[in-house]
Amino acid sequence: MTVEHVATSGTFSLDGGTWEVENNVWLVGDRSEVLVIDAAHDADAIAEAVGDRRVVAVVCTHAHDDHVNQAPALADRFAAPILLNPAEAPLWEMTWPDRKPDRELVDGDLLRAGGVELRALVTPGHSPGSTCLYAPELGVLFSGDTLFQGGPGATGRSFSSFDTIISSITERLLSLPPGTEVRTGHGGSTSIGDEAPQLEEWIVRGH
Numbered sequence: 001m002t003v004e005h006v007a008t009s010g011t012f013s014l015d016g017g018t019w020e021v022e023n024n025v026w027l028v029g030d031r032s033e034v035l036v037i038d039a040a041h042d043a044d045a046i047a048e049a050v051g052d053r054r055v056v057a058v059v060c061t062h063a064h065d066d067h068v069n070q071a072p073a074l075a076d077r078f079a080a081p082i083l084l085n086p087a088e089a090p091l092w093e094m095t096w097p098d099r100k101p102d103r104e105l106v107d108g109d110l111l112r113a114g115g116v117e118l119r120a121l122v123t124p125g126h127s128p129g130s131t132c133l134y135a136p137e138l139g140v141l142f143s144g145d146t147l148f149q150g151g152p153g154a155t156g157r158s159f160s161s162f163d164t165i166i167s168s169i170t171e172r173l174l175s176l177p178p179g180t181e182v183r184t185g186h187g188g189s190t191s192i193g194d195e196a197p198q199l200e201e202w203i204v205r206g207h
């Protein structure tokens with residue numbers, strides 16, 4: 001069982017602005033098959049990391065364009081389905097108006113690749129259907145843009161809510177074991193135990 005990381009760079013656009021961003025793409029599985037979490041920016045780099053393995057699915061933590069801009073390319077290249085929570089449709093359609101995700105990713109869904117089991121935890125706030133993936137046996141949470149080292153994901157733009165992300169983090173994530181590693185959508189990794197003590201500070205500062 002492995003967790004592999006591919007860093008890619010490109011842009012994120014929303015509400016009329018465009019920003020340079022670096023994204024974390026995660027491959028979870030084993031030597032024969034993997035799940036790709038967040039097909040961002042560079043299909044060739046991701047495909048190279050996949051190699052000749054089967055791609056079980058291209059899983060999108062949410063549909064901001066930086067997280068889904070290579071999802072169809074990867075899905076087509078590896079004949080894999082794209083999974084996304086249905087509440088992300090308004091964002092998905094901004095990037096991919098003529099294509100739909102292949103399957104709905106809903107709370108409690110169990111995904112498997114190479115002996116790793118991942119449970120979908122729907123954690124709205126950064127976006128309406130933001131979804132984290134939790135691998136209890138690995139002690140790893142893939143948090144997308146919901147939880148970062150040092151705070152919650154951004155909620156200043158359209159389709160976001162600070163109160164909602166705080167509820168999601170409090171109810172769904174901080175209840176995980178403190179030793180759970182958090183592999184984020186951008187930047188460095190952290191752990192539940194390192195972030196939990198900061199909750200009140202985030203609420204006071206409002207982001």
Ligand SMILES: [Fe+2]
Pocket residue numbers: 062064126145
């Ligand atoms: Fe995002």
